[in-house]
Amino acid sequence: MQRVIVFNSVTIDGYFSGVNGDISWAKVQQDAEFREFTAQNAKAGGVLVFGRITYELMKSYWPTPDAIKNDPIVAERMNNLPKVVFSRTLDKSDWNNTKLIKGDPAPEIRRMKREFDQDIVIMGSGSIVSQLTQQGLIDEYQIVVNPVVLGKGRTMFEGVEKLSLKRTTTRAFGNGNVLLCYQRFG
Secondary structure, three states, rough: OEEEEEEEEOOOOOEOHHHHHHOOOHHHHHHHHHHHHHHHHHHHHHHOEEEHHHHHHHHHHOOOOHHHHOOOOHHHHHOOOEEEEEEOOOOOOOOEEEEEEEEOOOHHHHHHHOOOOEEEEEOOOOOHHHHHOOOOOOOOEEEEEEEEOOOOOOOOOOOOOOOOEEEEEOOOOOOOOOOEEEEEEE
């Protein structure tokens, strides 16, 4: 059975997106060390999972000449890895290697865990992270804490009453970002 991994950036005050979905703060602290980390992480592969909002955001950047020039390794992986987008409102998915699923994410993720031979990586997509967390379907949380305070925004754990995790890895970067990796107990 494959793992479901959440990879998200959050602010010090715990928001993965600011007011009106703003995530511009996540790119502010980029540097060579952190770019190398994201490039290495992208090479690990897997099946990428998004909700509609994250899908549209990713699709608007990664296929562009700017993305290919600025982050060639990550852009290549983002554009070529298999992707699944969960959306009740999209009619089609036109980004390379993307499958659109209109139904409930939980049963589909259970099926993917059984049938896929690669890890399943959820990026952004706070509503999906929250739903799957409540269903006990997330195996690992990889959270990059950015040295930014927003004061308002959205947490990826809206609706989750309690979640106990064990830390597996930490890594501090020179730009102030800190990677925290957690797994569920049990």
